[in-house]
Amino acid sequence: ALRNLLEKGENVEAVIVPLITKSNNRFKNVIYTAIEFGVKVIPIKKNKIFHVLNEIKFDLLISCGFPYILSESVIKLAKVSINVHPTLLPKYRGFRSAPYIIINGEKKSGITVHLLTKEMDKGDIILQESFNVSDFDTTKSLYLKSQKYEVNVLFKAVQLIKKGNFKLKPQ
Numbered sequence: 001a002l003r004n005l006l007e008k009g010e011n012v013e014a015v016i017v018p019l020i021t022k023s024n025n026r027f028k029n030v031i032y033t034a035i036e037f038g039v040k041v042i043p044i045k046k047n048k049i050f051h052v053l054n055e056i057k058f059d060l061l062i063s064c065g066f067p068y069i070l071s072e073s074v075i076k077l078a079k080v081s082i083n084v085h086p087t088l089l090p091k092y093r094g095f096r097s098a099p100y101i102i103i104n105g106e107k108k109s110g111i112t113v114h115l116l117t118k119e120m121d122k123g124d125i126i127l128q129e130s131f132n133v134s135d136f137d138t139t140k141s142l143y144l145k146s147q148k149y150e151v152n153v154l155f156k157a158v159q160l161i162k163k164g165n166f167k168l169k170p171q
Contacts, residue, residue, distance in 0.1 A: 004151040014040040081116040086146035090171040093121035098142040113157035124168035127157040
């Protein structure tokens, strides 16, 4: 998603990532992409987020796979703060929702871009797009499908926000 935004000319002031551990090493690709495009990378502990972001000038805050719930004070630093979620909210809020999509036999899933709130995955919806779930999907294949769709859904949402051309859908 970051690469797509940068390749399409979006200005990214900085990328905030958690300190890399074995359990969150997926952020290494984000770091490599940011470095490749000359974007500042800030590894951070949860308790330092407000202090660090308060020093950066930005209008839009995007949370995409970020492992921390952001405080209301952090959310309010931007004109608009959004999250990208790999399901069709309001169903399957929270982290690691793919197994429940499969267990419950869902035929569709998708991507939701919504406003950040202090409650996880409960903000008003800016944009949603769905994709089919097959009987042969696994948690890994759903994750990969989500990543594939996330790229374009996030870019579309950013364009809507920049133009002020979106209607919020309450959850």
